[in-house]
Amino acid sequence: MEHTTINIKLKVWKQANTQSKGYFESYDVPGISTEMSFLEMFDVLNERLIAEGKEPIAFDHDCREGICGMCSMYINGKPHGPWEGTTTCQLHMRAFKDGDIIVVEPWRAAAFPVIKDLMVDRGAFDRIIQAGGYISVNTGNAVDGNALPIEKEKADNAFAAAACIGCGACVAACKNSSAMLFVSAKVSHLALLPQGAPERKQRVMNMIAQMDKEGFGACTNTGACEAACPKEISITNIARLNAEYLSASLTTA
Amino acid sequence: MTWKQMFTSSVGKKLVMGFTGIFLVLFLIVHVGLNACIWAMDNGVMFNKAAHFMGANVVPRILEIGLFAGFFLHIIQGYMLEMQNRKARGTAYAVSYGNKGSKWYSRSMALLGTLLLLFLIFHIKHFWVPSRITGLEPMLIDGKEYHNLYGEMLVVFENPVIVAFYVISCISLAYHLAHGFQSAFRTIGINNPKYTTLLESVGYGFSIIVPLAFAMMPISMHLGWVN
């Protein structure tokens, strides 16, 4: 691949901790190879900052292959940056050109407080799963894996919903900071499978209750979440969640 | 789950928005149908008869209470959701996601709704109040006295400012419906792609045809295209 070297300017959100007030800091970042990943560009900048005796920029990242869901930058007004179906760690500098000014912000949601700079606390997602995002089966309870045939289409749809990596881009993208895409992906994954049927009603009601408790907004079906989702989870799941909720709330005491 | 719990969760509130929204869509169908009678070219005879039926028959009167309740719930709930949703953001972004991920009107339902609320207030003042409360000039059709709502329309729409206001409001309605129609069905749980895509198309069609028909009414009257 032909690669070039570009000079860019970064405007990055800096915030010492949850309590303190944040601000934007500008950095000139010259000599960036277009073959670098976006996070490698941050590595290069951080190395320089440390060498200059300055504070590096804190950001979440781990697997750097687009699956762990840890990276979380809001880049030039889009969660995970300009490429479709891509996490920040898989975004490469080829997406930018010489002289670009790139604004990088943390996920913004009252339910995702900033921990430091670009890192946010997504513990709310874990608590939503705790509220019912599972099938209650103790180790050793299981019957043979093939004892329960599952319609391929349903299995495929369940898989598509289960592909969610819990990164929170949907919340970051939504004008209401709604977590509906995340919650609906889990509700759909488990509701589509026969194994999930016994807890189906309680699951959706409890997960929604927890979602509300965490302070996420409501869904207005704008579709921004779907457009920002690095795993391209469909908002059809949200409609399915609504149906699950409606039927659960009408048929339980 | 109690009824209260059911309708006070975020999804429950949206269900209220969805169901009332669909109810209001049905109302629009009736409304536009009745109003289309102005184009009967009979000097308002058919229109006034229809309006009389709506005002005098007990069924529409009961439905009218439902309609007011629907409007009330839709408006109050809408504002409450908007407030709750704004609070969920916390700090605002410096660069907005904007139209890269969604249509502007889908994000502007509260604004469009507010324009429609303003319109509704004037609209009630223009026609509903005189028709139901303060009274209108009578018109004799086949020896029977009818409220001349048609005449009132001709009077009101003489004013070009009001006509412009109505047309702008119809545009707001169009965009409100363009998102609201299909969104309402998603909210109440329609999730089979076969139906959601159908509802999307029907929704776009509805949001163009109905507001266009409404907008043509003041224009027709102002420009004297009727009679």
Added chain:
Amino acid sequence: MLDAKIPAGPLDQKWTKYKGTVKLVNPANKRKLEIIVVGTGLAGASAAASLGELGYKVKAFCFQDSPRRAHSIAAQGGINAAKNYQNDGDSVYRLFYDTIKGGDYRAREANVHRLAEVSTNIIDQCVAQGVPFAREYGGLLSNRSFGGTQVQRTFYAAGQTGQQLLIGAYQALERQVALGNVKMYTRHEMLDVVTIDGKARGIIARDLVSGQLERHFGHAVLLCSGGYGNVFYLSTNAMGSNVTAAWKAHKKGAAFANPCFTQIHPTCIPVTGDHQSKLTLMSESLRNDGRIWVPKKQGDNRKPGDIPEDERDYYLERRYPAFGNLVPRDVASRAAKERCDAGYGVGSSKQAVYLDYAAAIERYGKTEAGKRGLGSASHDEIIAMGKEVVKEKYGNLFDMYEKITGENPYEMPMRIYPAVHYTMGGLWVDYELMTTVPGLYALGEANFSDHGANRLGASALMQGLADGYFVIPYTVGNYLADEIRTANIPTDHPAFVEAEKAVADRIAKLKGINGKQTVESFHKRLGKIMWDKCGMARNKEGLEWAIQEIRKLKAEFWSDVRVPGEINEMNPELDKANRVADFIELGELMCLDALQREESCGGHFREEHQTEDGEALRHDDKFMYVSAWELNGESNWTLHKEELNYEVVKPSQRSYK
């Protein structure tokens, strides 16, 4: 000599007999017993969830922001199980045998047999949890084949099997959190094991958000902290994957086994420059259809499309006609390195070989044309149809390649190069997964036990879940049954105070050096030494040199590293400094182990020990043992051996020709 405490009796009866006679803890006592689980990948999450279900009080720790991020999530291919759903002759014995053979006869028979036995339960458990495995139209589970086996026993969920299995275990874990049986500590890093009277009794952990040190008591401590591939700096591991938990255990007396056994995966996207922070794996499944080649001419700078067929060297097909492009990982990796070292590498770095899909596209295109009855299809039409088929099978991998490299793999061959992927070595454990420190266990990739000198594809997920779901719930009870009279030890016990102070002192020391070089730069230098001298091929001279270099690097690190920020705040650089300091020490032990093991086996290739045509040469007479290293002091280790007795399998030289 180490005692693995393998139960007596015939191999296929050992586990059954063990389970039937193992000591139990009654439910009332379980509630009083606390277990600490460090790491929440497949092994950790499944162990924490299963132990919580049994009624133990569990505390689980992970350094990520959620247990769901653990790097098990990145496993693509699948998970093996001896279900024999395909009716193709699979059995527990065959899975056992393939794993032993694939591991080049350096794994413990009893452990591997147990692994094969419980493999079937894993699939059942995961299906019950709602893991969306791939299915056939009849609604039953689908299987694919994988390297090193002749049966189809790999269960998968598209290219995200690890993710789906981890989410299953994570959900089971979160359920136990909700039930109050497990307390979850995210963004916490274990920085020491606390031992009292020779037994593991707790840990010192650092809250990575506040920087505060915490003391946690446990009747037993389970390390499920993964492998140490990041000692090479560049690997397919996650950025945060580290050896620290295991290394602290090693420093507290746990022996470290076979540290030099590392797996280099042949199909990764090559390095593009000094900025490279990690390497991305392209699933092994690509070798099913792709052909690997380099130009026949050294330093050939032509574009791949301009190199005619007769000037291409399909070196795997040439050297290994029987297995061709499907030779095991270690063999494929070494062959790529051999070609590149000899000057036939491609791409700007010359450290890459081509993985070519042109032939597969044409082959699939022709088949497709036949299926559709288009006998007269033109060449272009055939290619277009072939691309469609390839897209359906490998589309997500091809997309990933294009995102990273900017090249379209449908049009030109992919460039690949081997990269560090997995570490077979780890903490030495006995049959019960207990390390040499009583009460301290190691599960999953953190231990050494099941893969010998080379791991087969789709076996890592199997082992992690086997250990967590089906082994530890039995074996930990055997230890805890004797601990029911041990009351909770308050954390103001001198051993906790002392351990915390040692950790605090080390952190203060790291921060206080205030030198000139960044943590990252040391890590890169360590990685280069390890890759060059203790990577795909090793020799005596190089290893001796590496040991000296690492010692120098260690001295330099402790006198010139710069850690910015403060101790009592979120400080990722400080976290990294703690980890890199441990990697440096581990690097030395790996080289020492590689130097001591004067043979080639699996992922360990000593250049002095190869056959005439360059294949690995094992010395079963001298090295049929596990090397377990005990730390005595700085750079001072004692080697303990665990003899490997093959009662059932007859070791033979592997051949793929």
